[in-house]
Amino acid sequence: MTEYAIALDIGTSGLRCQAIDLSTGKTVGTAITQRHPIPGMNVIDHVNFAMKSGADVANKLIVKCANQLFAKLNIDLSKVKKVGVCGNTFQMSLFQNIEIRDLAFAGENMLKTLGVQKVERNGAILKASDMGLIGMPDAEVIIPPAVRHEIGADAIAMLLVTNVADAKEPCLVVDYGTNAEMALICGDGRIFTGSAAAGPAMEGQEIERGMLAAPGAISDVNLTDDGWRCTVLDESMIPQEGDTINPLTGEVVKKGKLRAVGITGTGTVAALYCGIKTGIITPPNINTADGKLHLQDGIDISSHDVDEAGKAIGAMRAGFLTLLDAAGMWTGDVKTAYMSGASGLYVDALKALGIGMVVPGAEHIIQFGNTSIEMARKLASGQEDLDHLRKFAEKLKTEHCMFATSETFKNLYSIEYSVWCTSMPMSMYDDMLAMYNMKPLGEPKEHVDVKRLAKADLPDTEQCPVVTVESGTFLTGKVEGCILCGKCVKRCPEHAISISPCDGGSIASVASDKCAGTACRHCEKSCKDKLLHLDGFTIEL
Numbered sequence: 001m002t003e004y005a006i007a008l009d010i011g012t013s014g015l016r017c018q019a020i021d022l023s024t025g026k027t028v029g030t031a032i033t034q035r036h037p038i039p040g041m042n043v044i045d046h047v048n049f050a051m052k053s054g055a056d057v058a059n060k061l062i063v064k065c066a067n068q069l070f071a072k073l074n075i076d077l078s079k080v081k082k083v084g085v086c087g088n089t090f091q092m093s094l095f096q097n098i099e100i101r102d103l104a105f106a107g108e109n110m111l112k113t114l115g116v117q118k119v120e121r122n123g124a125i126l127k128a129s130d131m132g133l134i135g136m137p138d139a140e141v142i143i144p145p146a147v148r149h150e151i152g153a154d155a156i157a158m159l160l161v162t163n164v165a166d167a168k169e170p171c172l173v174v175d176y177g178t179n180a181e182m183a184l185i186c187g188d189g190r191i192f193t194g195s196a197a198a199g200p201a202m203e204g205q206e207i208e209r210g211m212l213a214a215p216g217a218i219s220d221v222n223l224t225d226d227g228w229r230c231t232v233l234d235e236s237m238i239p240q241e242g243d244t245i246n247p248l249t250g251e252v253v254k255k256g257k258l259r260a261v262g263i264t265g266t267g268t269v270a271a272l273y274c275g276i277k278t279g280i281i282t283p284p285n286i287n288t289a290d291g292k293l294h295l296q297d298g299i300d301i302s303s304h305d306v307d308e309a310g311k312a313i314g315a316m317r318a319g320f321l322t323l324l325d326a327a328g329m330w331t332g333d334v335k336t337a338y339m340s341g342a343s344g345l346y347v348d349a350l351k352a353l354g355i356g357m358v359v360p361g362a363e364h365i366i367q368f369g370n371t372s373i374e375m376a377r378k379l380a381s382g383q384e385d386l387d388h389l390r391k392f393a394e395k396l397k398t399e400h401c402m403f404a405t406s407e408t409f410k411n412l413y414s415i416e417y418s419v420w421c422t423s424m425p426m427s428m429y430d431d432m433l434a435m436y437n438m439k440p441l442g443e444p445k446e447h448v449d450v451k452r453l454a455k456a457d458l459p460d461t462e463q464c465p466v467v468t469v470e471s472g473t474f475l476t477g478k479v480e481g482c483i484l485c486g487k488c489v490k491r492c493p494e495h496a497i498s499i500s501p502c503d504g505g506s507i508a509s510v511a512s513d514k515c516a517g518t519a520c521r522h523c524e525k526s527c528k529d530k531l532l533h534l535d536g537f538t539i540e541l
Contacts, residue, residue, distance in 0.1 A: 002023060002079060003021075003022045003081050004080045005020045005084065005380035006018070008066060008085045008376055009370065010086070011154075012036065012041075012046070012177060013041060014033040014471065015032065015066065016031075016033075016457070017066070017070065018073075018464075019074075019075045022081065025381065027460035029072075029074050030464050030465070031069040031072040031073055031466070031468075032069070032467075032468055032469070033468070033469050033513065034513075035471055035514060036471065037062060037064065037065040037472050039512045039513075040518060041520075042517075044199075044518070045516075045517030045518050046058070046090065047100070047103070048518045049518075052535055056097065057541070061473065062094055062095050063132040064473075065469075065471045066095075067133060067134045068469050070135070071134075072467045073467075077135035077136045078138075080138075082142060082379070082381075082382070083133070083136070083142065084142050084375070084378065085379070086154055086372040086376040087152065087154055087372060088152040088153075089146040089151070089153075092146070092153060095131075102116050102119050102149065122390055122393075124142075124143045127139075128140065142386065144379060145389055147396045150195035151194075152181075153375065154371075154372040155181040155195075158173060158183070158340045158371050159392075160392065161371035162338065164185055164338055165392075167185045167187060168187050169336065170184070170186055170334045170335070170336075171335070171336040171337065171338060174320060174337070174339065174357075176198075176202055176344040176347065177198070177341045178199060179197065180195060180312075180316050182196070182319055183323075184320070184334075186329065191396060192327050192400075193323075194400065194409075196315040196316055196403055197315060199308070201268065201309045203343075204262070207268055207309065208300070209262045209300065210305075211493060213233060213266075213342070213346070214237075216258070216260055217232065217264045217267065218264065219232070219264050220266060220270045220348060222270070227244045227245050227253040230242035230244070230256065232257075232296075240256070241258075242257070242258055242260055242296050243255055243256040245294060246294070247274070247280060247293050248288050249288075249289075249294060250294030250295075250298070256296070259296075260297045262299065263299055266346050266347040268301070268309050269309070270348055273354050275293050277354065283306050283307075283421070283423070285303060286306065306420070311421070313420070314356075314416025314417060315413060317357070318403075318413040318416050321412050322406055322412060324359075325438065326399075327399075332442055334361050334362060336364045337359050337362040338366050338367075339358070339367045340368060340370075340371065344367055345367050345452065349367055350365075350450065358444075360443060365449070367450070367454075368452075369456070370458075373458060374459070411436045415432045418432070472512040473540045474510065474540050475509070475534065475538065476540065477538065478502065479505045479507070479508050479531050479532055480504055481531050482508075482532075488523035489523075490526075491525075493516070493520070493522060494514040496511045497515075510534060
């Protein structure tokens, strides 16, 4: 009798799962969502939704989505014995339906006022049926531990799956996402961890034409003799040649294969690199006639975009410099940099290095993508156990840097903010470091070896094709006084909202998985009479 295990990665941008035949170890099913079922494209949005609509509602959305994915794995769910799960602390807490207010609010006094008790997130083994997972009565769900509220099981996976925790030479690993979890492995047994609130720009949010990776998204930009060549994702998410354009005017020099509808975080990084390298961008200013850097199909980079992306990049660099300072090291001591997460896998590593996202002393850059699903696979198949993970999590707690209370991080971020947002020239960076008794930053190496260890986020997809599942539901509400002008529908970059007439106004319906959440709200802003308020909508479960 064939028995199965399921690996579930609850990511900020979506859920991914794989079924494993326990007798052979082979992957026999893969199902993913393109989006997260909770409105928003970053943890901050998900926190806001859970606090306003209720953690139980958010939990039901995630569990419902997981059941939809499991149903598409084409296996007998009654034969599933284990479900391994991995993700950041907030997503895992929602999945377990445990307290989240200690993650949403900072400060012990505030938590005391709210009556929030200390929450232990030391891992657990739970019955699948008790968690609302359907059709697997004998299955156990394995929940790995967290380190701190901002360093979760996905960060543990980042270190263990890649074996960087055992490195004998100093190296730095960064997960390039909203939380920017990072770890400095000193090579002498010490591991310093931290998490910088980089914000949603690396997911394409807070960028005026930004979007998650999806068909029609500009994912890269390259300098050529003729102009700037854009790269656009096709229907299969494969990069294809887009237009070559004059970035000063938007004039098309050479037509490409695909049209573009927006730009991803990796595309924004590439555009910034090209702009800074050519002198068109001197952060946060864009030195064109209209103050915009032009890409194809009317997609522009504005000074606001430079400002938002710069804040994210600055938080990351301030973060890893803080870890280096805490360890008594500096940029020249680290020769190897690891890039984690989807953005870390798909971004052009040398462009990321050129604008400060990678430690400048690095001679080797290794891109290994998403390790969260691999940790979930190891837990589900018995290759990893909770006791080992608990001991490792305890070890990481001893050298954890809380950036929110770090004076060093505060000082470093003030320098980054000055560079990206107040026009301070980069030539003054070392002078500012000297004010805080720090060594010069150092220049990126001329010759850097780049290795990409994964082709895609998920293993075994060549033999086991991916099934994509619609993950959301709908938020609906009456909009009193609405005249059905349709501006909110046209302004939504994700095509998430629809409007239909009713007495005295309209009924608006918003797809939860497409909605970009509080980081967007373009629909609300487009209503000149301020009639649309998504927070008052009810959600269909």
